[in-house]
Amino acid sequence: MDSGSPLRSGRNDGWPSAFPARSSIVAKAFAFINDKRVRDVFYQAALLIGLVALLVYFIRNASQNMVQAGIASGFDFLWRTSGIEVPFVLTNYTQSDNILALFWAGVANTMLVTVIALVLSTALGFLIGIARLSSIWLVQAIAGAYVEFVRNIPLLFFVLFWYFGVIAALPAPRESLSVFGVAFLNNRGLTIPLPDAGANFKYAFIAIAISCLLHWLFLRWAKRRKEQTGKDAPVLRVGLVLLLLVPVLALAWATLATRWDIPVLRGFNYRGGFVVIPEFVALLAALVTYTAGFIAEIVRGGIQSVPNGQIEASSALGLRPGQTLRLVTIPQALRVMTPPMTNQYLNVLKNSSFGAAIAYPDVVSLFMGSALNNTGQAIEIIAMTLAVYLVIGLAVSAFMNWYNARIALVTR
């Protein structure tokens, strides 16, 4: 309703009317109902009233049906004892806790598989995306075939395939596939060693955080000095020490200094360590292999979107190939890649719910499945489950929008 534009302005004042004035009241009435502003308000009000009426009708039906079926309403059920056994928990949930604790256990499991899948699929996706641009034809062809294969098959197919086709076909614990003698893969999942105490790792992570902070401060100092004096600082060497050597040493020290509970075969199964359930392994494998195909296309598109002239110009300015990649190609490719990558990351979050099909205890299968079956309170439970995804989705979108604005091209 921008009244500034003559094409969209409301009244057709000054134009010959189709209805010559018979009486002033009729003319005014016609003018009133032909006024665009009046019509706009009318249409919007009609739509709004219609939708609200439909909603009220549905809610009335629902409450009547619920009374008839004897279903309670309200959120009191959250404090009832759940009694649902969960095979894989990160929180300290037990069967005797309330349903709210079950909800959080589900959310934690959803987040766990999402975050790990994000990291792994980004890494694999970048690898395949760069391979698609390789100068070696066979590398390109294999990467292309992978992308075409993965993108044209449903994700649920991969989930079921990994679970019933691959993990179920793995050997029994006695003949497990050993990973360096500390982790064991068999048809009951992946058994990994568990540290007896986490204190050493806590110190290691504090050390890593401090060295990251130092690196950031050093970069700021180096940039300011470069702007003032034009002198280069040994950014690469310091970066290698602070960002690679320190973390590796800290983690190595923590690993060696901690006593590990290494799984040992006793009878028919492994004792000790931590068992990653097969559902998790299958869901993670499916999410990573599937999403990597989509991320690879985004990476390829992003890199290809950088005009060749940019690279030629930077080498004409005397930048080395590594510098060109780091300072010219990647920053511009990232700008193109950010919005579709955000979409993919949100897809991974939403797709983690595919675990419900193989009973991975995520929020959908625990809360929308088990808890709903026990309590029957469909509306409350559905609302809470959807809210998890909407809240996380909105938070990620907000963060990515902020990041996008930060790296966006500044134009005059």
Added chain:
Amino acid sequence: MSAANALPTSWRERLFGSPTITVVTLLLAALIAWIAVPIIRWALIDATWSGQTRNDCTGSGACWVFVKARFGQFMYGFYPIEERWRPNLAGILFALSGAAIILAPKRLKLSLGLAALVILPPLGVWLIAGGFGLRAIETREWGGLMLTVFISIYASLIAIPLGILLALGRQSELKVIKLIAVLFIEFWRGVPIIAVIFLASLLLPLIMPAGIGVDRLARAVIGLGFCIAAYMAEAVRGGLQALPKGQREAATALGLSYWKATWFIILPQALRISLPAITNEFIALVKNTTLVLVVSILDLLGIAQASLADPAWVGMNMEAYVFSGALYWLICFALSRWSKSLETKRGR
């Protein structure tokens, strides 16, 4: 990749252009052989092709006898064998009218399309579900590839018109309509489709007046349709935004009302631009129909999964997955190639 029509000399260049390329090519070729040879042996050389039962499969390879024995189920689910001509006929009618619309002269296309849109969907449901003179067949008995196609088509019959309306609403100057469209789109795009299918199967019977039941399959189709509509809306919005503003302004200046301008000027151009994106959303829909498995509706993947439980055919996991996976891949690959060809046609 344009390698398919390359000359032999450039093939040599491609594979063995320099020492590094040669080494990498040979290593990768060895890797491919190491992976592919056992697979080909399993699927083709050692496989059993003829026979009737599990006992005929004596070799170490795949038992395609299983797929042969189950082929009818993979295609139609538990649909009665003597009635299978009905979904076949419905499919042929859909395909023929699609071909007719594509081949028809330009001025007839729109009216033909609208007629097909009005007549075909109810006709298809009548043919497959029965009643009114045909033997009624409950949706519980439908399944297999037929159901995958059915859900894809009927969910997109909800999703495409609703998506177009939502996209128009999102572009609207009327604040309330825009807000409603944005909320609707962002809500459905923000939640997992698997949760939407659960939601539809639980909530739809609850919000209907007592005594009116909603069929299990209809719930899944409606849930999928709403969800995909939000994605379709974003695909159509791309087309709407690509149109120069002058198009609507010129239409308004010529005295066309909003709906006339939309119908005759805006949509024909915007939909043509967004057709590849709409096709991509349709591919996503075909892939997402597999999710009806969670409310125990057995589409192609569901039937394959269910057939694993048959005690007469123990250990046929790989055969079932390879067959159903290959079918999905063929369908989606063909659709994506079509979408790509539309894009290049437009690009020219």
